[in-house]
Amino acid sequence: MATAEVLPERKVYRVHREKQLCRILESAERLFDERGIDRVTMAEIVSAAGLRPSTxxxxxxxxDDIVWALVRQTMERSALRIQSTVEKAHGLALDxxxxxMEGLTEQLVKWPEEVRFMAQFDALYARDWSAERLLSPEAELFPDGFTHLTTLIHEGIxxxxxxxxxxxxxxxxxALNAAVATQRRLASLGSRVxxxxxxPVERLFREATRVILQGLSAQ
Amino acid sequence: MATAEVLPERKVYRVHREKQLCRILESAERLFDERGIDRVTMAEIVSAAGLRPSTxxxxxxxxDDIVWALVRQTMERSALRIQSTVEKAHGLALDxxxxxMEGLTEQLVKWPEEVRFMAQFDALYARDWSAERLLSPEAELFPDGFTHLTTLIHEGIxxxxxxxxxxxxxxxxxALNAAVATQRRLASLGSRVxxxxxxPVERLFREATRVILQGLSAQ
DNA sequence: TTCAAATTCGAATGAATAGTACGAATTTCA
DNA sequence: TGAAATTCGTACTATTCATTCGAATTTGAA
Incomplete structure (x- = not known):
């Protein structure tokens, strides 16, 4: 009691645990996409991941833990991808x-399941997510905060x-919200569109972003 | 066997049944909006409607029956409202x-719960809905079919x-898809936005439609 | 008022489900 | 190789769920 106890420093097989974590998340992601988050049971995830419940x-x-982990992972990934696309761009604000927008298109075409997942999140979880739990997708995209967006308009003018x-x-x-909304809806509707x-979905999305850009553009 | 049996002409308390149907649908709609379609149980709907399960x-x-009935009802209502808004408009195609767009705004502001419900539908049900079951929202808006939209562009040009x-x-x-997508996403995110x-949501949506219209407009 | 039919009720059933517990078997990695 | 981390196997509890069936009640027409 006199001295603070040293934390047990519990040993862990990190790489192994990381791999297992991945297995679980991947299985869950696939199931969520195929059947809808709320219709997937723990037992299904368990067997899809090739594990036992207790494991x-x-x-x-x-x-819910799984869902939130996936949301975080998906947002991080997509933010990184789009950021790298945007960073390459220089010149006029419009460009x-x-x-x-091109980054959003790429994501829609290459990783539609991710976009669909985020669409489910929008419709089902976003309303009662706690702010601490997660930054918004746009905030994730622009770490400097929303001032960046405001600045962008100023620069463009x-x-x-x-x-x-x-x-x-x-x-x-x-404009950004409209683009993201369109992207997610198109991903959800998929072949029905x-x-x-x-x-094709890609064509429709490109046309939508073209209209939006046109609406922002000076001439 | 020799002669066709006359159908039993089953007697029914029509007005009563109609009222009960309404009770059930209203209760379900509220619950679906509060907690998400897939998280609402029959038992909850039952007790919210003040009935017994067997009833x-x-x-x-x-x-699912309830969900589809609600989807149909919601689409019909919103299509009628928006149609009446549009019918009043004459003049240039842009107008x-x-x-x-103004119709979509009105719907978002006055009946956000309807829009949220349709957003859930987009994300969860749209992918595997059968074409016979339902027209798409846009098809509902334009009974003449999509040729109408194509024509509108021609006229506008x-x-x-x-x-x-x-x-x-x-x-x-x-453009229409982008507007609807934006409307539904904003409704879903609600106060978080x-x-x-x-x-305010309304301001953001108006700005989005303004940009879209600007993108379609000649100058 | 009466009566048959429409509707509702009460109660019960069986199936899924989430989540737990714990000792034995297996795998990991130092 | 060996100690510890991890998984397995199994069984269990408790809950929640959708759905059914026959009995009770209500309705409306005669």
Missing amino acids: LYQYFSSK RISAL ADGSLRADLDPQISMHA EAEYGQ | LYQYFSSK RISAL ADGSLRADLDPQISMHA EAEYGQ
């Missing part, structure tokens, strides 16, 4: 916004690439 | 599109209100 509970204490009548406080938020509109 | 099953054979470089085959689909962007 799974060594890693996650509930399905940088265009690069951002200054360099003549964006319309002068845009409102720095909200235009960029609105193609059947009804007779156009 | 509910006289009206709906499963939760008619603008009226459509002709009357000089829309950009000449739009693609009649997809521009309008893309306001907390993070510091702007």
Whole structure:
């Protein structure tokens, strides 16, 4: 009692645990995408991951735990990918916004399951997620905070690439939100879109971002 | 066997049944919005409607039945409301599109729970809905079919209100889809949007539609 | 008021489900 | 090789769920 106890320094097989964690998350992600988050049971995840129930509970204490881990992972991944796309872009503000849209397109085409998962998150979890738990997707995209977006508008007006009548406080938020919303809805509807509109998802999304960019552009 | 049996002409207390049906659907709608479709149990719907389980099953054979009835009802209602908004609009194609966007705004502001419900539908049910079961939201809006949208672009280019470089085959689909997607995502995120962007949902949505319209507009 | 049929109720059933507990077997890695 | 970390196997509890069935109640027409 007199001296602080040294923490047990519990030994752990880190690489092994990391791999198991991955197995579980991958299985869960696939199942969530195939059947919807709320319809997937722990037992299914267990057997998809090739484990026993008691083992799974060594890693996650509930399905919600798994969901949140996946959300975090997915957001981080997609933020990194899109950031790297955007970083390559220089020049006019409009071009940088265009690069951002291109990043969203790439994600939609290459990792539609991720986008679908985030769409489920939007519709089901976003409303009662606690702020501490997670940054918003946009915040994840722009670590400097939303001032970055506001600045972008200012720069664009200054360099003549964006319309002068845009409102720095909200235009960029609105445009980005519209793009993300469109991306996620198209991912969710998937082949149904193609059947009804007779156009591939990618084409429709590109056209949507083109319209949005056109709406921001100076001429 | 020789003669066809006359159908029993089963007697039914129509007005009573209609009222009960309403009770059930209203209770279910509220619960679905509060807690998410897949997390609501039959027992909850039952008690929210003030019935016994066995009574509910006289009206709906499963939760899916209830969901689909609600989807149909919600789509019909919103399509009617928006149609009436659009019908009042005349003149340039751009103005008619603008009226459509205004209709979406009104719906978002006045009946956000309906929009949230449809957002859940998009994310969870849309992928495996059978075409016979339901028209798409856009098809519901435009009974004449999608040719209407294509025509609208043609007219807009002709009357000089829309950009000449739009693609009649997809521009309008893309714009409408973007607007609907934005509307549903904003409804889902709700107060979270306001907390993070510091702007009311309505303001953000109006700005998004403004950008989209600007992107379609000739100058 | 009466009566048959429509509707509701009460109670019960069986199936899934989440989550736990613990000792034995297996794997990891120093 | 050996100690410890991890998994397995199994069994168990308790809950929640959807659904059914026959009895009771209510309805509306005569």
